[in-house]
Amino acid sequence: MTILENIRGPRDLKALSEAEIGELAEEIREFLVHAVARTGGHLGPNLGVVELTVALHRVFESPVDRILWDTGHQSYVHKLLTGRQDFSKLRGKGGLSGYPSRAESEHDVIENSHASTVLGWADGLAKARQVQGETGHVVAVIGDGALTGGMAWEALNNIAAAKDRPLIIVVNDNERSYSPTIGGLANHLATLRTTDGYEKVLAWGKDVLQRTPVVGNTLYESLHGAKKGFKDAFAPQGMFEDLGLKYVGPIDGHDVKAVESALRRAKRFHGPVLIHCLTEKGRGYEPALAHEEDHFHTVGVMDPRTCEPLAPSNGPSWTSVFGDEIVRIGEERDDVVAITAAMLHPVGLGKFAARFPERVWDVGIAEQHAAVSAAGLATGGLHPVVAVYATFLNRAFDQLLMDVALHRCGVTFVLDRAGVTGVDGASHNGMWDMSVLQVVPGLRIAAPRDAEQLRAQLREAVAVDDAPTLVRFPKESVGPEIPAIDRVGGLDVLHRTAGTPEVLMVAVGVMAPVCLQAADLLAARGIACTVVDPRWVKPVDPALPGLAAEHRLVAVVEDNSRAAGVGAAVALALGDAEVDVPVRRFGIPEQFLAHAKRAEVLADIGLTPVEIAGRISASLTAKEEQSKEQVE
Numbered sequence: 001m002t003i004l005e006n007i008r009g010p011r012d013l014k015a016l017s018e019a020e021i022g023e024l025a026e027e028i029r030e031f032l033v034h035a036v037a038r039t040g041g042h043l044g045p046n047l048g049v050v051e052l053t054v055a056l057h058r059v060f061e062s063p064v065d066r067i068l069w070d071t072g073h074q075s076y077v078h079k080l081l082t083g084r085q086d087f088s089k090l091r092g093k094g095g096l097s098g099y100p101s102r103a104e105s106e107h108d109v110i111e112n113s114h115a116s117t118v119l120g121w122a123d124g125l126a127k128a129r130q131v132q133g134e135t136g137h138v139v140a141v142i143g144d145g146a147l148t149g150g151m152a153w154e155a156l157n158n159i160a161a162a163k164d165r166p167l168i169i170v171v172n173d174n175e176r177s178y179s180p181t182i183g184g185l186a187n188h189l190a191t192l193r194t195t196d197g198y199e200k201v202l203a204w205g206k207d208v209l210q211r212t213p214v215v216g217n218t219l220y221e222s223l224h225g226a227k228k229g230f231k232d233a234f235a236p237q238g239m240f241e242d243l244g245l246k247y248v249g250p251i252d253g254h255d256v257k258a259v260e261s262a263l264r265r266a267k268r269f270h271g272p273v274l275i276h277c278l279t280e281k282g283r284g285y286e287p288a289l290a291h292e293e294d295h296f297h298t299v300g301v302m303d304p305r306t307c308e309p310l311a312p313s314n315g316p317s318w319t320s321v322f323g324d325e326i327v328r329i330g331e332e333r334d335d336v337v338a339i340t341a342a343m344l345h346p347v348g349l350g351k352f353a354a355r356f357p358e359r360v361w362d363v364g365i366a367e368q369h370a371a372v373s374a375a376g377l378a379t380g381g382l383h384p385v386v387a388v389y390a391t392f393l394n395r396a397f398d399q400l401l402m403d404v405a406l407h408r409c410g411v412t413f414v415l416d417r418a419g420v421t422g423v424d425g426a427s428h429n430g431m432w433d434m435s436v437l438q439v440v441p442g443l444r445i446a447a448p449r450d451a452e453q454l455r456a457q458l459r460e461a462v463a464v465d466d467a468p469t470l471v472r473f474p475k476e477s478v479g480p481e482i483p484a485i486d487r488v489g490g491l492d493v494l495h496r497t498a499g500t501p502e503v504l505m506v507a508v509g510v511m512a513p514v515c516l517q518a519a520d521l522l523a524a525r526g527i528a529c530t531v532v533d534p535r536w537v538k539p540v541d542p543a544l545p546g547l548a549a550e551h552r553l554v555a556v557v558e559d560n561s562r563a564a565g566v567g568a569a570v571a572l573a574l575g576d577a578e579v580d581v582p583v584r585r586f587g588i589p590e591q592f593l594a595h596a597k598r599a600e601v602l603a604d605i606g607l608t609p610v611e612i613a614g615r616i617s618a619s620l621t622a623k624e625e626q627s628k629e630q631v632e
């Protein structure tokens, strides 16, 4: 039995010797590399927090003491130490989530994977404890990347104001989000990193002052316990101390003893303390450390020895099609610029940045700032393309509405990972954009069905300079081209079954192949369909009500929430046009979806050709029954 196998909960860590802890760290790294290579997941971030997590669980008594993780992608070690060592189905259906999960463990609190929220949670939990006179520490672990998010500073502003409210912040500073962390904060952290380590200054103080007769010891104790902190007497702490936080650091985040020592000191401090830990993303696994792009932030299924991908590639991704086309557009138009929120390569802007380094900005994990600064860029005469994952645009809704749309700024938002993403669980599905954004006046939304349409719609989007535009596509390989056989207004007609058409199927973006297969199934039942791709789903094409009026039923199929989605907008448009044809809406139910593969989730929620055809057929039958009853 390895030491790790004998760890059934945090208590089993307490009695380990220094040597055993070192051995445990090695076992954990060995486990992580092999387990995550088998399933895919966040390898680099977790390799970087092995010692930090061990120290946290040795010093604190989780779950009485709450240990909170920002983003949560770096919580695998925490899971291993809290009784969850079966990683065989990590991020898979029925397996461990890739993030903390309350259903999995009492040790888990924050399940959502949206960055920069942990300090807000910690502030709230600490207040709750104080108001209710509860004991127990609140410890928030936040990465240097997450610290570039505005919400972290909203929370810090509140935390620093409460000098009498204990709260421990652990900054896990590995100098990277995916890429190296950007901005003034990153520079400040770098400054702090280069000052003498807290431990060294402390050790020096202990050594020199305690050898000084009479006053030495008293001075050491008074400096050490001083509000401003021992270190401040010897090395200014800058921003954090100026904010009112006691700053402890920088600490070697891979030295369990040093981290434990700082954590124990922090426990004794009756106010907010920030411990600055220096770690290495991908620590202990050379291929990760050598991976310049993102230190194996996320890996797919791979051979742990060669790092060769083992999952079959089904052809180019939507991201790569976008990444190539935006470079071509950039060649033609020097007013087109790009913004990423700390995800330059994941959103496909790597090539654009290489070609036009002065025309792309990484704003940090700061989607709200991305949207507002885009309004500024547009007002300044440029055409910004803001590329983010769909789910992360949620937090920039007000900025899109009130800064971009209200001022009719020509900004193009490109949403990758739109629709069901699957393995990253509930908070990562891009399932709300075509619902939430329906209310934005002037915003135009496109959902391409194939690579050619993505290229075309992206060009149409950047051609609009007096309103926001948005193009969205899923986390998938791009399928085969789907040609239009006709066009009605702005609608591409993809299919017409012979005979009198009964069903108008509105296929939104990537749902086109699904709808074409459903139409074939319906034809086999003698039901004739017209399948159209609206291309631009917002606003609803003016030709749609008229086309709907030629059918008995309209079915709208979208990889987005059913609630207030494209289907709802189509129903509204038909109503406004006095077209009394029923609309059946197929989409993602109004619920948080458990993690599983995209295809598994789509099947579970009925977004498959068989399900769709079956429900349309049943709908028609029901309509016929109703008509018969009305006649009788």
Ligand SMILES: Cc1ncc(C[n+]2csc(CCOP(=O)(O)OP(=O)(O)O)c2C)c(N)n1
Pocket (backbone or CB within 6 Å): 045, 071, 073, 074, 113, 114, 115, 142, 143, 144, 145, 146, 147, 172, 174, 176, 177, 178, 281, 297, 341, 342, 343, 365, 367, 392
């Ligand atoms: C609001 C939001 N935007 C983007 C992301 C995507 N994302 C996941 S982890 C990550 C980098 C986090 O960096 P850091 O906080 O330093 O943690 P590390 O991975 O370095 O441990 C990003 C940008 C996210 N989870 N949330």
Ligand SMILES: CC(=O)[C@@H](O)[C@H](O)COP(=O)(O)O
Pocket (backbone or CB within 6 Å): 071, 073, 113, 297, 298, 346, 417, 421, 424, 475
């Ligand atoms: C934690 C986080 O938000 C990202 O790392 C996300 O998991 C990446 O998703 P993809 O793997 O789809 O790029």
Ligand SMILES: [Mg+2]
Pocket (backbone or CB within 6 Å): 143, 144, 145, 146, 172, 173, 174, 175, 176, 177
């Ligand atoms: Mg980091």
